Amino acid sequence: MTRSTRESFLARLHKPLGRPSTIINIPDPPEVDESIARLVAKDADLFAIFCDKAAATGMTIHQVTEQTLHESITARLREENVNTLSVCMADSQAMTHAVAQAGMQVQDWKALPGKAGLDRQFELDAGITDVHAAIAETGSLIYQSDAEHSRGMSLIVPWHIAIVKKSQIMADLIDFWNDRSSLDAQGMPASIAIITGPSKTADIEGVLITGVHGPAMVDVFVVEDQ
Amino acid sequence: MSNPRKLSQETETVSGESVELTMAGHDILFPKLPYDMKQRAKDATHNDQLQEFVNSATRMRDQLRINHCNDVFGDNYDKMRELAGSIKQHTLDHLDYYIEQFIDNATAAGTVVHYAADDKEANAICLEIAKLHSAKLVVKSKSMVTEETNLVHDLEAVGVETIETDLGEYILQLDNDAPSHLVTPMIHKNRASVGRAFARELGVEYTDDPKELTQIARRVLRDKYRQADIGISGGNFMIADSGSTVICTNEGNGRLCTSVPPVHVAFIGIEKMIPSRKHLPVFLKLLSRSAIGSPITVYNHIMTGPKRSHEADGPQEQHIILIDNGRTEVLKPETREMLRCIRCGACLNSCPVYRKVGGHSYGSVYPGPIGAILTPVFKGLANYKDLPYASSLCGACYEACPVKINIPKYLIKLRGDLIGGKHDKFIDRIFFKMWAMSLKKAWTYRMAGKFAGVFLRLRAGKSIKNKDPYLNRGWVKKVPGPAAGWTEKRDLVTPPTKDFRSWWDEHQKQKGGK
Numbered sequence: 001m002t003r004s005t006r007e008s009f010l011a012r013l014h015k016p017l018g019r020p021s022t023i024i025n026i027p028d029p030p031e032v033d034e035s036i037a038r039l040v041a042k043d044a045d046l047f048a049i050f051c052d053k054a055a056a057t058g059m060t061i062h063q064v065t066e067q068t069l070h071e072s073i074t075a076r077l078r079e080e081n082v083n084t085l086s087v088c089m090a091d092s093q094a095m096t097h098a099v100a101q102a103g104m105q106v107q108d109w110k111a112l113p114g115k116a117g118l119d120r121q122f123e124l125d126a127g128i129t130d131v132h133a134a135i136a137e138t139g140s141l142i143y144q145s146d147a148e149h150s151r152g153m154s155l156i157v158p159w160h161i162a163i164v165k166k167s168q169i170m171a172d173l174i175d176f177w178n179d180r181s182s183l184d185a186q187g188m189p190a191s192i193a194i195i196t197g198p199s200k201t202a203d204i205e206g207v208l209i210t211g212v213h214g215p216a217m218v219d220v221f222v223v224e225d226q
Numbered sequence: 227m228s229n230p231r232k233l234s235q236e237t238e239t240v241s242g243e244s245v246e247l248t249m250a251g252h253d254i255l256f257p258k259l260p261y262d263m264k265q266r267a268k269d270a271t272h273n274d275q276l277q278e279f280v281n282s283a284t285r286m287r288d289q290l291r292i293n294h295c296n297d298v299f300g301d302n303y304d305k306m307r308e309l310a311g312s313i314k315q316h317t318l319d320h321l322d323y324y325i326e327q328f329i330d331n332a333t334a335a336g337t338v339v340h341y342a343a344d345d346k347e348a349n350a351i352c353l354e355i356a357k358l359h360s361a362k363l364v365v366k367s368k369s370m371v372t373e374e375t376n377l378v379h380d381l382e383a384v385g386v387e388t389i390e391t392d393l394g395e396y397i398l399q400l401d402n403d404a405p406s407h408l409v410t411p412m413i414h415k416n417r418a419s420v421g422r423a424f425a426r427e428l429g430v431e432y433t434d435d436p437k438e439l440t441q442i443a444r445r446v447l448r449d450k451y452r453q454a455d456i457g458i459s460g461g462n463f464m465i466a467d468s469g470s471t472v473i474c475t476n477e478g479n480g481r482l483c484t485s486v487p488p489v490h491v492a493f494i495g496i497e498k499m500i501p502s503r504k505h506l507p508v509f510l511k512l513l514s515r516s517a518i519g520s521p522i523t524v525y526n527h528i529m530t531g532p533k534r535s536h537e538a539d540g541p542q543e544q545h546i547i548l549i550d551n552g553r554t555e556v557l558k559p560e561t562r563e564m565l566r567c568i569r570c571g572a573c574l575n576s577c578p579v580y581r582k583v584g585g586h587s588y589g590s591v592y593p594g595p596i597g598a599i600l601t602p603v604f605k606g607l608a609n610y611k612d613l614p615y616a617s618s619l620c621g622a623c624y625e626a627c628p629v630k631i632n633i634p635k636y637l638i639k640l641r642g643d644l645i646g647g648k649h650d651k652f653i654d655r656i657f658f659k660m661w662a663m664s665l666k667k668a669w670t671y672r673m674a675g676k677f678a679g680v681f682l683r684l685r686a687g688k689s690i691k692n693k694d695p696y697l698n699r700g701w702v703k704k705v706p707g708p709a710a711g712w713t714e715k716r717d718l719v720t721p722p723t724k725d726f727r728s729w730w731d732e733h734q735k736q737k738g739g740k
């Protein structure tokens with residue numbers, strides 16, 4: 001079989017589009033009219049809306065301050081009898097220390113890189129992460145992959161514990177994507193996950209069940225930093 | 227359990243090979259052509275699960291969509307759909323440009339882009355990648371285009387164990403069944419049949435508790451993610467200005483398939499393109515709201531290239547297979563609008579015909595109203611003559627569609643093509659010609675009406691003259707020509723000897739009026 005090439009493939013498109021080759025003028029796509037598409041105004045009470053919407057998705061919301069954060073998290077971990085967990089944050093030292101102090105086993109997810117590292121995350125009881133942004137409109141967490149952020153920690157662990165700073169809450173999905181629009185392809189994070197609630201399914205007779213593949217529980221600690 | 231496709235007791239006597247079994251599920255979506263819808267539609271009307279559960283579940287989802295969208299978009303709901311439709315239409319009008327832009331950006335991010343003119347080429351590319359990595363196990367998330375190419379069958383035929391990971395698709399795979407809905411693929415199955423399939427195929431104790439069944443599937447599938455050599459996904463959107471691929475799932479299986487295995491292969495139809503990241507929120511805002519009335523899918527995964535060198539984990543290779551498989555045929559100006567579809571399933575949920583006949587009656591990968599217009603273009607109108615008629619033309623699908631595809635317009639157009647294209651019987655065409663002539667003048671119309679009345683009364687075995695025209699009329703059991711469809715399912719009441727106009731004239735005369 002002769003294989004399609006970029007050229008032969010594009011030629012298939014040119015015919016129904018009624019032109020011999022690809023247009024060179026940069027097309028002008030419709031603007032996203034914010035008076036239609038925006039659902040949360042930038043000056044709304046983002047904190048309140050976020051907490052409300054996030055709770056509606058089945059995530060558990062805790063409002064804390066910088067002073068009470070560690071204490072609240074360790075108390076919650078004890079409540080669920082957590083043994084082993086990992087911490088995955090831009091600055092993980094203080095949190096790692098606090099959790100270890102509370103008697104839990106903290107595994108360094110960076111110690112075993114690549115697939116083997118992800119593989120081991122299947123054994124953890126929980127993962128603590130920070131986030132890159134949060135969205136008030138939908139109550140969503142935004143989690144990106146980078147040197148400090150393993151993909152598995154908000155995905156493989158049965159319990160995802162996320163720390164959101166109040167100042168990270170954006171009003172609308174539109175704001176987040178406007179923000180990311182200036183990056184070139186290499187500058188884009190390889191993985192951006194918009195997470196909105198625990199893993200869900202309603203495939204068997206429409207009965208809603210949480211925790212089918214990913215985390216069955218998501219706890220969000222919203223820190224008042226403003 | 228080593229192979230979830232191992233023989234089921236029920237089919238053991240019929241076929242000896244797992245490959246054969248895959249084909250049985252496959253036959254539901256790829257029937258013998260030309261396809262005759264009637265038998266499956268008839269069976270569906272006698273299927274309790276379908277008549278009770280599918281009907282109520284689709285009604286419920288339709289209502290959830292309406293309530294939720296009116297709630298958040300208010301008076302802007304229609305404008306929002308208009309906006310989304312216009313973005314998609316613009317992208318399709320300039321698809322060559324955006325595809326090239328996408329290829330350049332995705333390549334810059336480290337993705338390998340492949341080109342597949344049809345189903346065979348797409349699967350061949352995937353098989354080569356699997357061979358290159360000596361893959362034994364593949365985990366796969368839900369994708370309609372891989373149903374089109376019958377990918378699972380081809381991978382298993384060369385000995386690569388391939389597991390569907392969407393819970394619904396996993397169950398269908400275990401039970402050798404086929405999806406019947408774009409979003410909730412096993413809507414036609416009940417919990418007892420899931421329990422039986424699990425007991426039979428996984429050797430677990432029978433239970434029909436959805437929570438327990440889900441937990442069993444979770445245990446089996448989590449091991450598969452860990453062991454898989456390749457993860458295969460579809461793609462809900464491709465973003466031209468960043469070369470990114472977006473997948474949206476509620477279960478998280480899509481994100482697992484694209485994060486854990488060392489190689490990721492995405493099968494994506496060319497129509498999934500959008501111009502830029504700025505346009506993505508418009509679709510994320512509409513997709514899940516239209517599908518199930520929830521604000522957004524639980525996991526939206528936006529991927530731009532494989533794992534970067536400074537990252538600890540993620541797939542080392544990302545392959546995107548761009549797939550035509552008939553789409554450039556639909557891209558013709560006359561049908562281009564059909565390619566706007568984002569597969570939300572809202573038109574299925576809103577359709578009074580889908581609710582009654584179920585997805586398998588459409589005899590193709592794409593069921594419901596959108597399937598009724600897409601399939602005849604993909605596979606030939608002569609092969610799917612019933613589909614344009616599988617609609618009451620009530621317009622509910624058009625109202626529901628988040629990208630405003632005018633489905634009823636295309637249904638009517640296809641019906642026109644069937645008649646104009648001489649797909650219909652000679653006698654029908656003569657009849658319609660005569661009918662058209664009779665409608666031109668008042669007196670010819672009256673004559674035709676009188677003639678039809680006499681004809682039907684004779685057919686019913688009644689006299690043309692009757693003292694009491696409205697009583698003892700009886701039924702016409704069978705009518706020839708284009709009206710045969712009516713009497714196939716029910717009798718036609720015999721017309722009275724006196725029609726309304728004659729009665730009216732006499733009545734007015736008696737009153738002394740004009």
Ligand code: SF4
Pocket residue numbers: 408516566567568569570571572573574596623626627628629630631
């Ligand atoms: S045609 Fe419209 S309503 Fe139907 S599945 Fe496609 S996008 Fe959804």
